[in-house]
Amino acid sequence: DTGVSQDPRHKITKRGQNVTFRCDPISEHNRLYWYRQTLGQGPEFLTYFQNEAQLEKSRLLSDRFSAERPKGSFSTLEIQRTEQGDSAMYLCASSLDVGWSTGELFFGEGSRLTVL
Amino acid sequence: DQQVKQNSPSLSVQEGRISILNCDYTNSMFDYFLWYKKYPAEGPTFLISISSIKDKNEDGRFTVFLNKSAKHLSLHIVPSQPGDSAVYFCAAVSTGTYKYIFGTGTRLKVLA
Numbered sequence A: 001d002t003g004v005s006q007d008p009r010h011k012i013t014k015r016g017q018n019v020t021f022r023c024d025p026i027s028e029h030n031r032l033y034w035y036r037q038t039l040g041q042g043p044e045f046l047t048y049f050q051n052e053a054q055l056e057k058s059r060l061l062s063d064r065f066s067a068e069r070p071k072g073s074f075s076t077l078e079i080q081r082t083e084q085g086d087s088a089m090y091l092c093a094s095s096l097d098v099g100w101s102t103g104e105l106f107f108g109e110g111s112r113l114t115v116l
Numbered sequence B: 001d002q003q004v005k006q007n008s009p010s011l012s013v014q015e016g017r018i019s020i021l022n023c024d025y026t027n028s029m030f031d032y033f034l035w036y037k038k039y040p041a042e043g044p045t046f047l048i049s050i051s052s053i054k055d056k057n058e059d060g061r062f063t064v065f066l067n068k069s070a071k072h073l074s075l076h077i078v079p080s081q082p083g084d085s086a087v088y089f090c091a092a093v094s095t096g097t098y099k100y101i102f103g104t105g106t107r108l109k110v111l112a
Helices: none
Strands: A005-007 A010-013 A019-024 A031-037 A044-050 A053-057 A065-068 A075-079 A088-095 A111-115 B010-014 B019-025 B032-038 B045-051 B056-059 B062-067 B072-077 B086-093 B106-111
Touching: A005 A088, A010 A019, A019 A088, A019 A111, A031 A075, A044 A065, A053 A065, A075 A088, B010 B019, B019 B032, B019 B086, B019 B106, B032 B062, B045 B056, B045 B062, B045 B072, B072 B086
Parallel strands: A010 A111, B010 B106
Antiparallel strands: A005 A019, A019 A075, A031 A044, A031 A088, A044 A053, A065 A075, A088 A111, B019 B072, B032 B045, B032 B086, B056 B062, B062 B072, B086 B106
8 A cells, every 4th residue: 555654543542641653654755744633523633744844733733742854754643741632633734845736635534632 | 814714614416416525714825725535544545736827627427616716615526325424524735834724624424
């Protein structure tokens, strides 16, 4: 399978703990995105990378959230001192920078976080 | 600020009939628009997109219409099938920022 893969698919943690999610994009894609989705809402933009450079970070993202994409390949999203309000589906997506035939973002299956 | 809006949270359609899903946007810098379909516990999957230089794009049963003056786009599904039952999201992006903004979704139920 050469699609976007995310790990873990589901994480249950206690409030105050740190969690880390990993995303492996489609190999030739240089843009990588993180979104958060809660029930009844659309995917909410968190941040995105072009290669290893983090180009934009949502103003809604608190200092407890950090994302990295070392060497422009896989990416990690870490949430420190989790709160119950962090419970959501965290979606990773990737795309090509050029070749705007469809402009498509390719999404992974998501990582569901439950904070108790 | 909600730059992309889907004002209908749900829609029910009889099998074989047309489904029309609507989306409005506010940012005139958006120059590409996409529709995604999402099943529970899965990531969104791409359906169809349209560039701002066009007003219509068709792919099989799916057609997207863009009305730039009204800042409105719609997705037509003809004929609707029970397997089309899912949540549909519209998204918009500016090629200047590459930041995709999604609407809140419309849950489509196609009745057999």
